[in-house]
Amino acid sequence: MKILVVEDDRETASYLTKGLSESGYTVDCASDGREGLFLATSSDYNALVLDRMLPSMDGLSMLGALRAAEIRTPALILSALGSVDDRVKGLRAGGDDYLVKPFAFSELLARLEALLRRGAGPATATRLRVGDLELDLLTRSVRRAGKAIEVLPREFRLLEYLMRNAGHVVTRTMLLEHVWDYHFDPQTNVIDVHISRLRQKIDKSFDRPLLHTVRGAGYCLRGPE
């Protein structure tokens, strides 16, 4: 997997490069928009990590130029600007996800991996399956080992998101964004309690737990392989 990091801050760029390399990615690095655009058009990348504020050509213009050239490489935008309208603007310009600086590296990695998976999975599937857990998107029903499990509508969406990202870490922020459409972090650990309720329903009366907590990062729904 090849990732292009376009970031003018040397420190951040080197950490991103190092962190991503250690997580098994091949990383190229550009320090301004023009160079980034040149690299992104001349070589095939699986994903872009793009800073919004760049010298010579800002991140959004660069992305606009890429999308105009029919290059659909998924892009994660990094920005020091945190308000919602900045986020909306970033996504409108062709970004696929938006992360506000400073960010936890685990958050960036989780989001980047979610982006990389996006094209791969069958989006039109009507049935999701992780281990012996089954989720039917048409009948909105959940079964584990053939046994029906009652879930509330919001729990269904939470589980659906976890299952679509099965085997990967999803962070609390990602859950807040995708399941609740909340783009800020409440001070109270609201997500943890939702997860523990869901865990009660899908894991409690079974031997092997599927829903795991990844310390300092988030959660992961993982089948026994």
Place this chain on the structure above:
Amino acid sequence: MAVEGSRLASGRPSSTSRILRNTRRLVRTHAFRLAALYFLVFAASVLGVLLFVYWTSANFVERQTEATLDAEITGLAEQYAQRGLSGLIQIVAARSAGDRGDAMIYLVTDPDGKPLAGNIAAWPAGVPTHSAWLSFALERTINGRLELHPARGRLFIIPGGYRLLVGRDISDAAAFRGQVRATLLWAGLIAFAVGLIGGTVMSRNLLRRVEQVNRTSERVMAGNLSDRVPLRGTSDEFDQLAANLNRMLDQIERLMTAMREVTDDVAHDLRTPLSRLRTRLERALIEPYGADASAGSSQGEAIRAALAEADRLLATFNSLLSIAELESGARRDQTEPLDLSEVARSAAELYEPVAEEKGFVLAVAAEPGVKIRGDRHLLSQALANLLDNALKYAGSGEIEIRAINRNGRAVLEVADRGAGIPEADRETVLDRFVRLEASRTTPGNGLGLSLVRAIVRRHGGSVVLEDNRPGLRVRLEFTRLAT
């Protein structure tokens, strides 16, 4: 339509009461009191002048009459001394003959009061026969009508009991006095009216300028720091006052801006190294990523603690920057028509499990159609901050979220059953970094409510903190969107 109708019907009393209230306010002002005092002094002096004029003019006419009578009596007395009683009677009869037009009255009577000569038929009724000066009413027939005319007379007692009366019909003088009185009364009334109108106009003018200063200070206190008192360019005392006030406001604004800029710069400048610090700590912890190798070691714990601390600092900086961004108005608005009930229900749904776990009961009372124009994400964040606070400080009990229409405003409310906030502190807790003594021990940065206020102000609304008896009730009020 029914609502409109009742509002229209109640329009009249409310406008009357507004006039009453305005009048009461006017009476209380210093300007009005000054004007009233001015008017009183003015009226008193006008009254004094008028009375003096009346008194002197009336007196002058009277003295003239008396002088005439005196001269006549003296003349007749001389005639009597020269020519005796019969001579006097002759002269009186001669003077009484015909109407001389000067309204003089003559009468000579014998000791029994029988008239011997003169132009009136009898001694006037009820008039004493011994005092020197007399005032009496005279019966006169003019154009066939009997009239009572006021008269003034002088008595001359002739030795032997004979009496001579010389008098004068003073109805003309009385009429003149009446006319002077009426003229003066009208002049007084006009002066009174002019004084009253002048006083009111003067006081209202004064009041309007004071009111301008008041309104400006209120707007400045409400947060609009760039507002200034308008100058008239007359360089009078008021203009000087306004100019001084404006200079003071300039200085306050400069200081406030400088302070805000310092805070923002600090936040910006510290955020970058802090994020690097965070990244380094995190990378130290997760090498290699996912293996969780250092989880158990004490070094790992120390790094985790440092990481958590860095996150708290970053959260503080982010809140500060968000508030700054909202307050500076730099942010472009992403507003849309939205229903506060939905915001309330969605937040309640997110917070319900955690509230239950902490021993609270979360209740939602959302009536339909609490529509405003706003940014759903920001409003959700404000509500989440209020819920975070309630969960943190209220201990336990019921937390109620309400989205209602009240008094034509859209209201979003969070009420808890905790210790509440003392009335004296309710204003200050909305300021940045203010934390009440009782909450110093709990984690937090004192920015939650400031962010709420910044968000609400951004929406042109207001934050009201109230006693929930017991507990705290935070009410966010917005302009309702017409449906």
